[in-house]
Amino acid sequence: MKEIELKALKENLPQVLSFVDGQLEELGCAFRIITQIDIAVEEIFINIASYAYDPETGPAAIRVEIREDPLSVVISFTDSGKPYDPLAKPDPDIDLPLHQRPRGGLGIFMVKKTMDDVTYEYKDGQNILTIKKTLDG
Amino acid sequence: MTITLNKNDKELIVALEGRLDTLTSPELDAKLKPALDGVEKLIFDLDKLKYISSAGLRVLLTAMQIMDRQGEMKVRNVSTEVMDVFEITGFADDLDIE
Numbered sequence: 258m259k260e261i262e263l264k265a266l267k268e269n270l271p272q273v274l275s276f277v278d279g280q281l282e283e284l285g286c287a288f289r290i291i292t293q294i295d296i297a298v299e300e301i302f303i304n305i306a307s308y309a310y311d312p313e314t315g316p317a318a319i320r321v322e323i324r325e326d327p328l329s330v331v332i333s334f335t336d337s338g339k340p341y342d343p344l345a346k347p348d349p350d351i352d353l354p355l356h357q358r359p360r361g362g363l364g365i366f367m368v369k370k371t372m373d374d375v376t377y378e379y380k381d382g383q384n385i386l387t388i389k390k391t392l393d394g
Numbered sequence: 395m396t397i398t399l400n401k402n403d404k405e406l407i408v409a410l411e412g413r414l415d416t417l418t419s420p421e422l423d424a425k426l427k428p429a430l431d432g433v434e435k436l437i438f439d440l441d442k443l444k445y446i447s448s449a450g451l452r453v454l455l456t457a458m459q460i461m462d463r464q465g466e467m468k469v470r471n472v473s474t475e476v477m478d479v480f481e482i483t484g485f486a487d488d489l490d491i492e
Contacts, residue, residue: 267416292445292475299447303416351484356459363483364448370482 258322265306265317265336273302273319277332280321284328286392293371294330297388300364301334301343309338309384329373333387341384342377344369396442397425404434404465411442414450423453430457434465441471446479454485468492 261276263269277298281291298319305317318335348369349362369375374389395418396411406429414422430436436457454469461467470492472480480486 270415270417289475289478293478295445296447296479299415303449353484355455355485355488356462358455360452360455363451367448367479367482371478 258320260318260320262316262318264314265302265309265338266314267303267306269306270299270302274298276319277321280323281330281392284323284330284392290390290392294332294388294390297368297372297390298332300368301386301388304343304364305334305336305338305384308341309336311338327391328393329389329391331387331389333385335383335385337383340379342379343386344375344377395421397422399425399429401429401433404432405437406430406433406435407437407439409439409442413445414443414453415445415447416449419449419453422450423456426453426457427460430460430464433461436461436465436467438467438469439471440469440473440476443476444473446476448483451479451483451485454489458489466490 259280263272274295277294278291281294302317309315315336315338320333322331324331343365346362346365348366349358368388372388372390376387378385395413398409400407400409408426412418458467468490472491477486480489
């Protein structure tokens with residue numbers, strides 16, 4: 258298991274992605290899966306950077322754990338900002354024509370659709386969002 | 395991220411290369427909006443676009459709303475990874491994809 262802690266700032270996104278991708282590439286993970294995981298990581302990290310400590314900033318920790326049988330990756334995002342469960346938001350209605358849709362909510366929706374499991378908990382003053390993706394196949 | 399704008403009379407071709415994400419989308423938004431004046435046909439060439447997140451989708455949505463009023467918008471040469479995103483989000487149903 259590896260972990261990085263950094264300031265939850267948008268401009269730190271490339272650092273977060275290279276931390277995650279480095280480990281996925283070592284496993285020989287398919288580009289398409291890496292892309293899906295990158296999107297999920299971006300949406301979650303940017304959410305934290307935008308809202309968790311707003312208008313201040315604060316730290317975020319990203320932890321990557323590789324599991325076997327089946328090969329899968331579990332990534333958790335921890336911040337000590339305002340309690341916020343992004344999963345509680347209703348999904349956007351993707352059957353509505355695009356120009357009638359509200360503009361938000363697509364990011365977390367994509368996370369839910371592409372990851373095998375997404376969980377949120379608030380514990381000891383921390384938001385912990387965890388995603389899981391199976392890598393084989 | 396490389397953004398190439400090619401304007402020919404009332405047609406604008408926007409070629410994107412790289413990643414359209416939270417950090418690069420504002421640049422596309424800033425370049426695109428002033429370039430759309432008088433444009434009746436907007437074409438996004440996504441041949442070299444490998445990645446799009448919701449921030450990129452929002453720029454496409456804004457462009458689509460502007461072009462709804464003044465002409466048409468098409469998207470071409472979509473990669474597998476970007477098409478995945480269009481399909482998951484329902485953009486595939488509404489975008490005119492060549």
